[in-house]
Amino acid sequence: MKVQTKFHGEIEIEEKDLFTFESGIPGFIDEKKFALLPLEGTPFIVLQSTKTREVAFIMSSPFEVFNNYEVKVSQDVLSDLQIESEKDVSIYVIVTVRDPFNETTANLQAPIVLNTSNQLGKQFIMNSSNYSIRELLIPSPEQEEK
Incomplete structure (x- = not known):
């Protein structure tokens, strides 16, 4: 199938490579199918609807x-994700890229959990965690001392 993407233009994606988010993603509940696309030359990946x-x-x-x-x-x-083995799980966090880059943050409180064996995904909100939705990706020198 041809998909219009935000960062890669129009690309061809096989249906078997798509992840299904049965409940969507919080704030985007109507978005159910996503592709994982690498951002070339970076350690980042794009979760593209x-x-x-x-x-x-x-x-x-x-x-x-x-x-x-x-x-x-x-x-x-x-x-929900029919996870049977830890080896079938991939975990990612959503990153908010800021300018300057050292202000870029990661949402550690609500990781994206993927079952790579059956292509199911879900954003899992860890309500009881001490993690923030805006953790600096590059800690400031003051934070590193803690």
Whole structure:
């Protein structure tokens, strides 16, 4: 299928490569099908809606940047995504790129959880976590001292 994308123009995507978000994403509940598209030359990936060109989220693996980051996926999410094995799970966080880049933040409180074996996805809001929705991707020197 041909998809109009925010960052890659029109591209061809195989249906088998799409992730289904049964409940959409909070704030975008009508967006159900997404593709993962690499942002060439960066450590980022784009979660691109197949329905709406402008609905594209820049994401990153949180584990490469935040050494002690932990996601305790709820039983509901495990069930919704039909997760049977940890090896089938990929976790990303949505990144808000700012200018200057050192003010770029990651939403650690609501990771994107993907089941790569059946192509299901969900944004999981960790209400009881100490994580912020705006964690600096590049900590300031003051934060690094903590």
